[in-house]
Amino acid sequence: MKNIIVGQSGGPTAVINSSVAGVYKKAKELGVERVYGMVYGIEGFLNENIIDLDDYLNNDENYELLKRTPSAFLGSCRYKLPKIEDNKEVYEKIFEILDKYEIDALFYIGGNDSMDTIKMLSDYAKENNKKQVFMGVPKTIDNDLPITDHCPGYGSSAKYIATSLKEVIRDNASFGVVKPTVCIVEIMGRHAGWLAAAAALAKDDTCEGVDAIYLPESKFDLDEFVASVEELAKTKHSIVIAVSEGVKTSDGKFVCELSNEHIAVDAFGHKQLSGCGQTLANIVATRTGLKTRAIEYSTLQRAATHIASLTDINEAEMVGMKAVEEANNGKTGMMVIITRDDSNGYTSSADTYDIHDIANVEKKIPLEWIDEENKQMKEEFIKYAKPLIQGELAPIFKDGLPVHLIRK
Template structure:
C-alpha cells in the first residue's frame, strides 16, 4: 500500500513558535517515507485547502525546515476563517474532502486553537461519512493559553516571557523618572476571556513594591473605585504605579471596556484600546501623568526572546501529532501533561478533539488573589517554568536570521471553488 500524503495548516493568530510545530510535523513525516508521502501546507491556512492552494514542502531544503524552529509568525500563512457547522455549510467540508481525495491526502494536521480543533473533528467525521477517511490530528496553539485539558498551549510561554520582561524593563524606566514625570504606566496585553498573559507580568516582581502593582484580568469585573484607590496607594507608597491590563477586561455589567462594536471572522467581538480607556479614567479622576503601551503583535511575534520551554513543547506537539497518526490514533490533539513544578517535568499526552473543540479554559479562581488585582503563589508556581530558558535565533548583520520559504505551489486538479 503506497504512503498517503499529508496536509498541514496554520490557523488563527500566529505565535513566536507555531513554526516550530510545523518543523516538528514536517521533519517527523520526512523520517517516515514508508508511511507518509509529501506534506502539503495550506497557503493561508484552511483557505489553502478550500481553494486548492497547496504549498509543496518537499521543495524546501532540510536546512530551511530546520530553520522554521527559530522563525516567528506563520511561515505558510494563517487565516481567521471559521468553517460553520456541517448542516449549515456542508459544501465547504465536502470541498476539503474533495481536495484531499484529489491529492491523495490521508492525514490532516490542523495547528490552532479551539475553533480549529472543532474543524479537525468535523473533517474526521465527514471523511468517514463520504467514504474517504482522513486521519485528523489537532495541534494546540494559542498565545491566550485557553485550550482545556492541556497544561499549557504552545505560544503562551513565549508571550508570557515577553510581557514579564517588558513589565520589568518599563517599570525601571518609570521608576527612574517618576519624581518629575510619568507616575502611571499602563501595558495592554492580549487575552479576550482569559487573563493568562496579563497574569504573567507578575513574574517581573522580585520584591514588595516592584511592578506590576495592579493586574486587571477578564475574570474579575472592574470595580473602578477600588481600582483607583489601588493606583493612588501605589503612587503614594512607591512613587509610581505600573498597571497591566488584559484587552478583555469587563465592566461590572459584563460589557467589554474596549468593545469596538465589530466582530472578527470567528464571530468574536473586536477588542482594542483598553489601555487608553484606563489611562483616561486615571487622568480624569486622579490627575496623574501617564503613558501607555499596547503590546499587540509585538508580544506574539517576539521570537528573539522566546521561552526555551515553549519552543521545545511547540516542536514536541508537532512531532507527536505525526507519531500519533502513524500509531493509528484519530480525532485527537496532543497535550502537554505536567508532572512536577520544580524541577519542571512534562510529557506529551492526548485528548479527544470532541473534548477541546470550542471550549475556553480561563484562569482558575485559586490563581487570583483576594484583592482581584494580582495573582497567587500557586499561579506563579504554574507560570515560572513556562518562561524558562532562552532559545535565541541565529543573527546576521545584527538582526535575527529567519527562514524564507520557496513556497512552490502544487498544480490544481479541481475546478475553482465557489462557496
C-alpha cells in the same frame, strides 16, 4: 501514510512554526513521501493553495530558521467551516482535494476555533467512510484550551511580557522627584487572563514587579480602580499596572467601550478590542491629575520570536511530532495535549485526547490562583507558569538583525 498536509489557523504565536517543523521532522522519520503545507489554512486549501515543504525544509539550516521565524510561516486564516448539514459541498471539495494529492492525514495547528475544524472534518470522514485521519495540534498564546496542561505559544508570550515589563518598570521608575507616573500596560486575552497573569512573572530579585494585575476572571470596578491608583500614588513615584484587554465593568461592558472608539467584529463574532489601557490611562489622568501613559503590547506579544522560550519551542515541536506519530497509528479526531510532571523538576510529555471534549471549550484561570485583595497572582500561578518561560534559542543574526524563513 503516503502524503500528509499541515495548516496553521487563527492568531499566530512566536512558536507556531516549531509545530510545523515537528510535523515535518516526524513525517520524514516515518518515511512519508510528501509533506504539504496549506497556505492560509483551510481557506487557502479550498483554493488549492498548497506548497511542498521539501522545497523549504530540505536542509538543517532552514529547519533551524523555521523555528526562529515568527508568525505563521504557511499563512493563517480565520475561516470557520459551515455545519456539515448546512453545506456538504465544502466537505466534498476538501476530500476531493485530499484524494487528488493522495493525502492520508491532515494536521491543523490552532486554538479553540481551529479544533472545531478538526472535529467536523473527522466526524465527516467517519460518517462517510473516508480513510483520511485528522489531528489537532494545540497553539494559542491565550492558553485557554482545555485538558492540555498548557498551550504552545503561551510560554513565549509570557516570557516576552515578563521581560518587557521588567524593562518598562525600570523605565517608568527613571524619574524620581516629579509627581508619580502611572503606566498602564494592556495585555491580550479576550476572556481568559492567562497572558495578563504572566505580568506577575516580572517580579524577581532584580525587579519590584507590577503594582496590580486586572484579569477578566475578576470583578472590575472603575471607581475602585481609580481609588486604588490614587492610594498607590501616595507612597510610590512609579506605578505600573497590568490590565487584560478583556476587563469588563460591572454592567458587562468592555472597558475600551467606555471610550467612543468604533468596535469591529471578526468572522467568529468576537469583538475586536483595543484601547482598554489608553481608556483607563485617560480616565485616571482626568480624575486624579496624575501623569499617565498607556502601553499596548498588541501583536508584539505574539510575534517576538527573538525572545521566545526554548521550553515552548521544544514543546511546540514535540506536539507536532506526536500528532504525526499518532496519526500514523491510525488515530483521528484527537488533539495532542501536554501533560506535566513536577515530581523531579519540570518535565512534560505529549498525549492525545478526544477533540469533542476540547473544541469550543475555554479554560480560564482558577479563581483560587488570584489574590483579589492585593491584585496579584498567588504562588500557585507562579509555580505553574515559571517553567514555561525557561531557556532561550538565540536568533541567527545577519547584518544586525534576526533572520527568518519566508515563503517564496
